[in-house]
Amino acid sequence: MQPLSTRTHIALLAAVVAAAILPALVPDYYVQFAAKVLILGTLAMALNLAVGFGGLVSLCHAAFFGLAGYALVLAAPEYDEPSLLLTLPLAVGATVLVALVVGVLSLRTRGVYFIMVTLAFGEMLFFLFHDTPIGGGSDGLFLYVKPVLAFGETILLDLGNPVTFYLVSLAAAAGTWWLIRHLLSTPFGDALTAARDNERRALALGIPVFRVRLIAFVLSAALAGLAGYLSAAQFGFVAPQMLGWHLSATALVMVVLGGTRRVAGPLAGALVVTGLEEVLKYFIDDWKLVYGLIVIALVLLAPGGLQDVARLTGLGRRAGTPALKLKEANNVG
Amino acid sequence: MSGDVLEARGLGKRFGGLAACSGVSLSVREGEVHAVIGPNGAGKSTLINLLSGDLRPTDGTILLDGRDVTVSGPDRRCRGGIGRSYQKTTIFPERTVFDNARLAAQATRPGALAMRCDGKRRSDVREAALAALAEVGLEGRADTPARSMSHGEQRQLEVAMVLATAPRLVLLDEPLAGMGHAEARRMTGLIASLKAGRGILLVEHDMDAVFAIADRLTVMADGKVIASGTVDAVRRDPVVRAAYLGEAEDVA
Numbered sequence: 055m056q057p058l059s060t061r062t063h064i065a066l067l068a069a070v071v072a073a074a075i076l077p078a079l080v081p082d083y084y085v086q087f088a089a090k091v092l093i094l095g096t097l098a099m100a101l102n103l104a105v106g107f108g109g110l111v112s113l114c115h116a117a118f119f120g121l122a123g124y125a126l127v128l129a130a131p132e133y134d135e136p137s138l139l140l141t142l143p144l145a146v147g148a149t150v151l152v153a154l155v156v157g158v159l160s161l162r163t164r165g166v167y168f169i170m171v172t173l174a175f176g177e178m179l180f181f182l183f184h185d186t187p188i189g190g191g192s193d194g195l196f197l198y199v200k201p202v203l204a205f206g207e208t209i210l211l212d213l214g215n216p217v218t219f220y221l222v223s224l225a226a227a228a229g230t231w232w233l234i235r236h237l238l239s240t241p242f243g244d245a246l247t248a249a250r251d252n253e254r255r256a257l258a259l260g261i262p263v264f265r266v267r268l269i270a271f272v273l274s275a276a277l278a279g280l281a282g283y284l285s286a287a288q289f290g291f292v293a294p295q296m297l298g299w300h301l302s303a304t305a306l307v308m309v310v311l312g313g314t315r316r317v318a319g320p321l322a323g324a325l326v327v328t329g330l331e332e333v334l335k336y337f338i339d340d341w342k343l344v345y346g347l348i349v350i351a352l353v354l355l356a357p358g359g360l361q362d363v364a365r366l367t368g369l370g371r372r373a374g375t376p377a378l379k380l381k382e383a384n385n386v387g
Numbered sequence: 388m389s390g391d392v393l394e395a396r397g398l399g400k401r402f403g404g405l406a407a408c409s410g411v412s413l414s415v416r417e418g419e420v421h422a423v424i425g426p427n428g429a430g431k432s433t434l435i436n437l438l439s440g441d442l443r444p445t446d447g448t449i450l451l452d453g454r455d456v457t458v459s460g461p462d463r464r465c466r467g468g469i470g471r472s473y474q475k476t477t478i479f480p481e482r483t484v485f486d487n488a489r490l491a492a493q494a495t496r497p498g499a500l501a502m503r504c505d506g507k508r509r510s511d512v513r514e515a516a517l518a519a520l521a522e523v524g525l526e527g528r529a530d531t532p533a534r535s536m537s538h539g540e541q542r543q544l545e546v547a548m549v550l551a552t553a554p555r556l557v558l559l560d561e562p563l564a565g566m567g568h569a570e571a572r573r574m575t576g577l578i579a580s581l582k583a584g585r586g587i588l589l590v591e592h593d594m595d596a597v598f599a600i601a602d603r604l605t606v607m608a609d610g611k612v613i614a615s616g617t618v619d620a621v622r623r624d625p626v627v628r629a630a631y632l633g634e635a636e637d638v639a
């Protein structure tokens with residue numbers, strides 16, 4: 055990572071100030087929408103730590119997202135405010151434990167196999183909540199009272215307040231952005247991207263590739279868990295869909311649209327995808343078909359993102375090889 | 388045994404029915420260049436992969452400075468002191484020459500996975516990287532993207548990366564392959580200069596270079612060692628002449 059230039063600093067500061075005073079400028083509905091974008095953007099940035107910087111195209115990040123959401127709802131007392139200080143570490147901690155197991159078992163595979171194995175783990179977690187009574191089955195669960203951060207009797211933060219909630223989501227997105235950016239400037243970040251670029255060379259330089267990837271995968275899952283916790287708190291509801299591959303794939307689309315090489319790229323991708331959905335829902339009854347077609351077009355047109363992901367899965371290279379062989383065969387014949 | 392940086396005993400590797408290496412025993416002493424020659428497919432690269440940990444042997448034992456590393460992975464072995472180059476250049480082409488060397492220097496030093504400091508600001512790593520680049524003569528190219536260098540310079544960079552890991556044993560797989568005459572001579576001189584305080588195992592087809600810098604020579608064919616000893620002794624060996632070198636004039 056390059057150090058930030060003064061101009062970037064000013065732009066960044068302006069963006070943060072604008073984001074912070076947004077609630078004073080627009081109606082509540084848009085504040086809630088902005089919070090949703092920030093939460094999904096946090097999920098997408100977290101996913102991109104694995105995909106873009108680790109070269110690990112995961113299709114189970116929604117499961118981490120949903121797991122943390124369920125953890126909040128299950129840990130919350132029914133008619134009392136859940137404590138943010140208790141439930142957030144619990145939710146993220148549960149996600150970390152599951153991600154450790156999934157990581158240890160899936161990081162032995164590469165490329166397309168890694169996608170398949172993570173997809174399978176994600177679906178297992180989906181069906182765990184869908185088909186068993188632990189989380190209310192396919193109906194999901196309600197969170198009647200939103201978490202608060204209290205100091206004795208004084209309530210410092212009440213996530214039930216839309217403006218407070220928005221500011222907390224903003225802090226989560228900014229914190230995630232900062233953390234990933236910082237990580238990439240450290241020796242750990244160097245080791246992670248070196249392993250992505252050339253695993254064999256990384257190993258031959260002494261980098262313990264498996265351990266580095268596992269740490270990055272778990273960190274990325276923890277941040278996805280933070281986003282899932284906030285999402286459950288925002289809507290006061292969790293359902294198995296929160297863990298399903300559909301959301302994992304949507305987060306991957308955000309990553310592809312925003313670009314894998316910039317830390318904040320997926321946040322922009324989240325804005326595009328969520329904004330598009332919002333606009334189409336308003337104007338068109340059968341919006342899903344149009345939405346799907348536009349997303350496909352955007353993904354194909356987005357500069358770099360799709361090629362990056364294809365290359366990381368090995369699909370890009372494999373797609374090139376048969377054509378090459380054919381050419382050689384023709385030359386011989 | 389004293390002075391042996393590396394000792395391999397009875398190394399074997401099977402790929403299905405093919406014995407790419409079998410019963411290979413050899414040692415590399417500190418301060419020597421031990422060259423391994425043999426026709427294509429003799430198992431030279433397989434041997435290097437077994438020694439570096441890229442491949443797990445089916446038989447045999449590998450000792451590095453007297454410690455058994457037979458089952459360690461390549462990253463452990465590198466941290467233990469084995470550095471290697473590949474027959475096909477293996478660097479980070481999208482990064483600068485300096486960044487390639489910096490990654491190498493950083494990965495084998497304390498704090499290799501640190502999450503707090505800024506990797507670019509570590510002066511010990513920086514100095515080691517620059518020293519390694521200077522050793523191969525690339526100090527003037529530090530800011531060049533590796534991909535835009537010539538093939539020969541990329542091979543030099545790979546050697547610099549190996550040196551930046553501060554190895555006790557250097558494994559070089561055909562480092563002169565594809566190099567021009569001048570580049571090859573320069574690299575030969577460089578390899579000869581590396582042996583002080585280290586052991587070098589050199590796989591190479593360029594016989595002029597091998598005869599110029601090797602202290603010991605091992606000849607492989609069909610996965611087996613067919614001769615081993617001082618360069619002169621191996622050159623006179625009738626088995627070697629018959630089995631590998633064929634045209635005796637080339638050898639003598």
Ligand SMILES: Nc1ncnc2c1ncn2[C@@H]1O[C@H](COP(=O)(O)OP(=O)(O)O)[C@@H](O)[C@H]1O
Nearest residue numbers: 402405407425426427428429430431432433434
């Ligand atoms: N990964 C592999 N899988 C199967 N066979 C291999 C593999 N690597 C090498 N071989 C075979 O092992 C033999 C020795 O190869 P190699 O060690 O590359 O020889 P050299 O480097 O001496 O030219 C060859 O017959 C080669 O085809």
Ligand SMILES: [Mg+2]
Nearest residue numbers: 431432433474
């Ligand atoms: Mg070879």
